Amino acid sequence: MTQRSFELPVVGAGPRVDHAAAAAAFNADVARTDWHDASLWFVREKRDRAAGAVPDWEALRDRASAIKEHALTHLDEYLVRFEENATQNGMQVHWARDADEHNRIVHGILSAAGARKLVKSKSMLTEECGLNPYLEARGIEVVDTDLGERIVQLRGEGPSHIVMPAIHLKKEEVGETFHDKLGTPAGLADPNALAGAAREHLRQRFLAADCTLTGINFAIAETGGFVVCTNEGNADLGMALAPIHIASVGIEKIIPRVEDLGVFLRLLARSATGQAVTAYSTHVHGPREGQALHVVLVDNGRTRQLAREEFWRSLKCIRCGACMNTCPIYRRSGGHSYGSTVPGPIGSVLTPGLDLDRYASLPFASTLCGSCTAVCPVKIDLDAQLFRWRQHVVESGKVSLVKRVAIDGSTRVFDRPRLFRVFGALARVGLRLLPAPLARRAAGAWGRTREAPVPPSQSFRSWYRHHRGGQG
Amino acid sequence: MASSVALFVPCYVDQFFPHVAIAALTVLERLGIQVDVPEGAACCGQPAANAGFAREGHSTIARFVDVYAPYERIIVLSGSCAVHVKQHAGEVAAHGGRTDSAGAGVAERTTEFCSYLHDELGVDWIAGLGATYNGCVAVHIGCHALRSLGLARPSELQVRPFDKVRALLGAVRGLEIAELTRPDECCGFGGTFAVGEPAVSTKMGRDKLRDITTHGAQAVVSTDMSCLMHLDGLARRERMGLPMYHVAEVLAGTAGTR
Numbered sequence: 001m002t003q004r005s006f007e008l009p010v011v012g013a014g015p016r017v018d019h020a021a022a023a024a025a026f027n028a029d030v031a032r033t034d035w036h037d038a039s040l041w042f043v044r045e046k047r048d049r050a051a052g053a054v055p056d057w058e059a060l061r062d063r064a065s066a067i068k069e070h071a072l073t074h075l076d077e078y079l080v081r082f083e084e085n086a087t088q089n090g091m092q093v094h095w096a097r098d099a100d101e102h103n104r105i106v107h108g109i110l111s112a113a114g115a116r117k118l119v120k121s122k123s124m125l126t127e128e129c130g131l132n133p134y135l136e137a138r139g140i141e142v143v144d145t146d147l148g149e150r151i152v153q154l155r156g157e158g159p160s161h162i163v164m165p166a167i168h169l170k171k172e173e174v175g176e177t178f179h180d181k182l183g184t185p186a187g188l189a190d191p192n193a194l195a196g197a198a199r200e201h202l203r204q205r206f207l208a209a210d211c212t213l214t215g216i217n218f219a220i221a222e223t224g225g226f227v228v229c230t231n232e233g234n235a236d237l238g239m240a241l242a243p244i245h246i247a248s249v250g251i252e253k254i255i256p257r258v259e260d261l262g263v264f265l266r267l268l269a270r271s272a273t274g275q276a277v278t279a280y281s282t283h284v285h286g287p288r289e290g291q292a293l294h295v296v297l298v299d300n301g302r303t304r305q306l307a308r309e310e311f312w313r314s315l316k317c318i319r320c321g322a323c324m325n326t327c328p329i330y331r332r333s334g335g336h337s338y339g340s341t342v343p344g345p346i347g348s349v350l351t352p353g354l355d356l357d358r359y360a361s362l363p364f365a366s367t368l369c370g371s372c373t374a375v376c377p378v379k380i381d382l383d384a385q386l387f388r389w390r391q392h393v394v395e396s397g398k399v400s401l402v403k404r405v406a407i408d409g410s411t412r413v414f415d416r417p418r419l420f421r422v423f424g425a426l427a428r429v430g431l432r433l434l435p436a437p438l439a440r441r442a443a444g445a446w447g448r449t450r451e452a453p454v455p456p457s458q459s460f461r462s463w464y465r466h467h468r469g470g471q472g
Numbered sequence: 473m474a475s476s477v478a479l480f481v482p483c484y485v486d487q488f489f490p491h492v493a494i495a496a497l498t499v500l501e502r503l504g505i506q507v508d509v510p511e512g513a514a515c516c517g518q519p520a521a522n523a524g525f526a527r528e529g530h531s532t533i534a535r536f537v538d539v540y541a542p543y544e545r546i547i548v549l550s551g552s553c554a555v556h557v558k559q560h561a562g563e564v565a566a567h568g569g570r571t572d573s574a575g576a577g578v579a580e581r582t583t584e585f586c587s588y589l590h591d592e593l594g595v596d597w598i599a600g601l602g603a604t605y606n607g608c609v610a611v612h613i614g615c616h617a618l619r620s621l622g623l624a625r626p627s628e629l630q631v632r633p634f635d636k637v638r639a640l641l642g643a644v645r646g647l648e649i650a651e652l653t654r655p656d657e658c659c660g661f662g663g664t665f666a667v668g669e670p671a672v673s674t675k676m677g678r679d680k681l682r683d684i685t686t687h688g689a690q691a692v693v694s695t696d697m698s699c700l701m702h703l704d705g706l707a708r709r710e711r712m713g714l715p716m717y718h719v720a721e722v723l724a725g726t727a728g729t730r
Contacts, residue, residue, distance in 0.1 A: 024671035033675060041654070048627060057630035326628065328658045332675050365669060367662025367676075368522060369615035374628035387522065394524035445667035449674040450705030453488040460481050460490035464497075464509055 014358050017339035019365040026334045037331040039167060044325045046274025047375070053276075054266065064263050065379040068316035071221075071254055072306060078221040078254045079297065085224025086295055089286040096298045099129035105296050106131060106213065106246055107138055113244055113292070115140075115210030119202075121228070121235035122146035123215035124162050124319060125248050125298060128341045131213075143205045145234040147198055154181045160335030162342055163272045163321035168334050202234070212238030216249035216295075217318070218264060222257045225285035226295070229268060229278040236282050245287065246294045251302050252315040264318060267377035272320040305353045310388045314349045316378040323372035323382060329365050338362060345372035349385040352393070360398040363389035421461065476544035478508045480536075482553045482697075483515040489697050495724035496549050496585055502601060502724075503593055507547070513539040516548070518556035523664040526560070533557070534564040537575045545592075546582040549720070551617025551695045552663075554584035559620075584621055586695050586719055590636040599643040603725050608648040609717075610689035612680070612703070613637055614696030615658050623695060627656050637695060637719060644722055650689035657683070661702035677706045685714065691727070692716045 027033050051057045071078055083093045096102035102125075110118065118140055120126065132142045132153070144153045148165035152158060155177050159165030166174065175189035184197045214235045219226045226247060228235045239245050255264065269275040287293035306312045324330045324344030335343035340351040340359060348362035363386045372382040446452065479500065481493040493509075500507045513536040520529030536557065540546045548554035562576035583591075589598055613635075617623045624635035641647055660666070660676025667673075681703060684692060692714060694700050700716040707714045717727040 020669045020671070023669060027671040027675050030675075037679070051630050054630070328660070328676050329669070329672050332672050332679075364524075364665070365672075367615065367658050367660060367665045367673075369658035369662070370619035371615070371626070371628060371656075371658070374619055374626050390522070390524035391526050395527070445670040446705070448670060449709060450666075450677075450702065451708040452705065453701055455488065456490050458490065460486045460493040460509075461511070463490050463494060468509070 014355070015339075016358055017361055019333070019337055019339075019361040022337035022339070023329070023333035023365070026337055027332065033332055035170070036168065036334060040325045040331045043164075043273060044322075044375075047271055047322060047325065048274075050270040050274040050276060054270065060263060060267055061377055061379050064267055064318075064377055065316060067255060067260050067263060068318075068378050069313070071256055072252065072312065072315055074256075075251065075254065075306065078256055079251060081221040082219055082224055082254055083297075085221070086219075086226075087224070089224045091224070091286065091293045091295050094294060094296045096296055096300070098300045099298075102126075102129045102248065102296055102298045102300065103131050103134040106248070107135060107140070109244065109246060109292075109294055110135070110140060110211055113210065115244060117141045117143075117205070117208055117210045119143050119145050119205055119209040119212050119234075119238045119242065120149075121212070121214045121230060121238055122149050122165070123213065123248055124159075124341060125215055125250050126213065127159060129248075129298070129300065131248075143202070143209075145202050145205065145232075145238060146230070147195060147232060147234075150198060150202065151177060154178075158336070158341070160343065161321060161324055162319050168336065206234075206237050206241055209238065209242045211244040211246065212242035213246045213248065214238065216247050216253055217268065218261060219249055219254050219295075220256075220258050220261070221254055223285060225258075225283060227261060227265075228282045228284065229265075229280065230282075231273075231275075231279045233280050236280055239282070239284070240288075243290070244292045244294070246296065247284070248296045248298060251297050251299055252306075252317070268318055268320055271322040271375070271377040301354045305350070308353065311349060311353060311385055313380055314346065314353075314382075314385060316380050317346050317350070318378055320377055322375045322377065326371045326375045327366075328369065328371070329367070333365070338365070345382045345386065346380070349380075349382060349389060352389050356392065356396060357398060360393045363387075363393060421459065477505055478510055478540055478543040478546050480513070480516070480540065480546060480548045480553070480557075481509060482548070482550045484701065485549055485697050486514065488701065489718070491726065491730060492697055492718040492720055493549060495718065495726050496547075496720035498724045498726075499589075499601065499720055500547070503589075503597060505593075508543070510539050510543075516553045516556050517560070518553055519663055521556065521560065522662075530564065533560055534570065534575075537561055537564050537570055537578045540578050540582075541570070541574050544581060545588070546578065547585055547588045548582060549585050549718075550698065551584050551586075551614040551621055551623065552698060554582055554587075555616040555620040557582045584617060584623075584695070586617070586623060586637055586640060587621055589723075590623075590640055595639050595643055598640055598723065601643070601723055601725075602645075603643065603723050604645040604647075605722050605725075605727055606646040607690050607728075608650050608688050609641075609691045609693045609722075610650045610652055610684040610687065611637055611641065611655070612659060612684075612692055612694040612696075612699055613656065614694065614699050615656075617695040618656055624656070637693075640719060641693065641722065647722065650684070650687040652683045652687055654683055659699045659703055661699050663698070666702055673702070674706065677702055681707055681710075681712065681714070685712065690714070693719055693722055693727075695719055 094105045135142050144150045151166040160168040172189045178184040179186050216226045217229045269278045323346050327344050330344040340347045351359045366386050368383045370383045517529035517532035558579045561579040564575035565572040619626050625633045659680045660673040704716045721727040
């Protein structure tokens with residue numbers, strides 16, 4: 001059962017996320033909802049084929065889960081070992097307690113070197129930390145170089161998916177954005193031509209950059225090195241050209257040994273996009289000649305989540321996005337409806353831990369169908385964690401009075417068999433006698449699109465008494 | 473104690489779908505199982521718990537444990553209620569009177585209707601019912617029955633395929649099963665989700681219905697009346713003329729007779 005001594009996170013800034021309202025707005029365009037759903041389902045099916053081609057896929061998931069659980073329960077040791085080894089490799093290791101400290105560290109590195117132009121490869125952590133606006137306010141030009149990230153950056157939006165940041169956009173919309181911002185011909189919507197235009201545009205930025213910032217997929221304690229997985233080679237180009245490389249990483253991304261990579265690299269791309277492996281899996285074990293290499297280890301709520309008995313396993317996440325692709329709600333509500341850097345099922349168990357008040361609606365954006373748990377390459381019990389967050393949302397009073405009264409009333413009725421029979425009879429008679437439109441209104445959110453069940457003349461209990469008699 | 477086997481008829485089945493419970497009872501009795509339907513527990517507590525009110529629902533599941541503790545086998549006529557009992561009945565001590573081990577025992581002895589027929593009686597015995605159904609149906613296994621009870625292989629898992637519901641329906645003469653594009657996509661009911669997120673819930677249901685009808689099914693057969701309450705509500709509003717049955721009705725030979 002849920003722990004009642006649970007310490008709730010401090011209420012943060014920002015408007016409350018109303019997932020149901022955002023999802024309803026998304027669904028107003030049925031054709032677009034269908035297209036979004038189909039695009040992601042295509043990726044899910046590709047994942048199924050890729051996973052099915054690996055013998056012992058399920059054993060691989062077990063192994064990955066066990067390694068992550070071991071790493072997380074020995075995080076103190078492995079982080080320190082990573083720092084020691086990375087330092088020996090010539091990296092400068094920084095520790096950031098929260099988003100603000102992370103941003104200050106990055107800005108400090110840039111200012112000390114007089115750097116003004118930063119190219120980034122995709123990093124959900126810097127999205128989480130709000131790094132771009134922080135640096136831009138301080139006169140730094142920040143260019144996201146992952147194609148999808150660049151598209152949403154040009155549009156002034158956040159990513160809607162952690163692996164496919166612009167999955168919510170059609171190629172025509174990308175064409176319009178590029179026409180406005182990059183001067184491509186009006187009406188150009190050919191994906192190859194658009195990618196070519198982006199490549200031209202980004203190449204200039206790579207060449208002019210003073211600094212590159214990348215994320216880290218796996219930081220290896222044993223060697224003090226790390227691995228960055230991308231498909232576009234943008235991280236590699238940034239690392240190869242810029243005189244300063246900053247790699248930001250959440251502390252949960254530590255793995256103990258280099259041989260563990262064999263487990264995770266086989267799972268990551270197959271789960272994410274259905275590829276056998278990402279186009280680039282770049283191993284970094286020290287700075288290039290003359291380059292400065294910084295690693296920023298970021299907590300930002302992770303140790304708090306680690307301390308939560310019910311939720312610490314969410315930190316096993318390797319950010320593949322498979323739970324988003326499979327989630328029937330995500331597919332039909334879009335990533336932006338979650339109002340959180342990480343959307344979908346994993347976002348709905350991570351983000352409430354940062355600000356329960358703001359994200360109280362997210363654990364309810366699920367039918368608890370469990371597809372996310374079954375698809376997760378590191379076997380996070382996502383549906384069970386969503387269930388547990390719901391208990392905390394209710395316990396902290398962040399649920400409407402109407403719902404509270406309704407549930408409270410219903411348990412009172414369920415606990416009294418005679419009362420249940422009376423209420424059941426009233427409901428059955430009510431449904432039968434009320435004029436259809438009235439019954440519909442009475443049924444509220446149910447009745448707008450659905451008929452109520454046709455009420456039978458008697459309950460099963462009443463039938464049973466007549467036909468089986470006895471104690472029934 | 474008259475019998476060591478009890479059938480639990482969930483609250484909404486009792487009130488709205490008594491014919492399904494009658495069918496289930498009929499099937500069990502015809503198979504020679506003496507079944508009690510004890511009085512005193514109307515609900516398993518799942519609706520409250522899934523809405524975030526597990527604490528409020530605690531007394532409900534505690535009552536369930538009290539009522540069903542004397543039975544050796546507890547057959548639940550719903551996949552999701554069965555999962556709730558199996559996962560949470562062991563937490564009832566907090567409510568006084570009974571111990572967690574009483575709850576754990578009930579959890580252990582609880583099964584779901586189709587699982588019971590398949591695992592404990594066996595398909596050959598089910599074939600003895602001599603059920604017939606003429607037509608093509610879509611099979612919808614509720615998500616909890618699928619992924620938590622393991623009634624079939626969920627498409628996410630890379631294990632040898634199996635499907636206990638199809639195996640049971642294979643014993644029904646004349647029944648054809650339509651192949652869906654997304655056989656285990658959730659229908660969108662989800663308890664309070666259906667009213668808390670009506671837009672997505674409705675969309676999921678409509679997509680499921682489209683998958684069903686475009687593959688030639690003329691009826692839907694499910695392990696869970698809750699999924700069907702939602703799908704049937706949508707289908708009737710759209711006047712689709714798509715009847716929906718519980719597996720028990722098909723096996724009892726009462727599907728299509730009402």
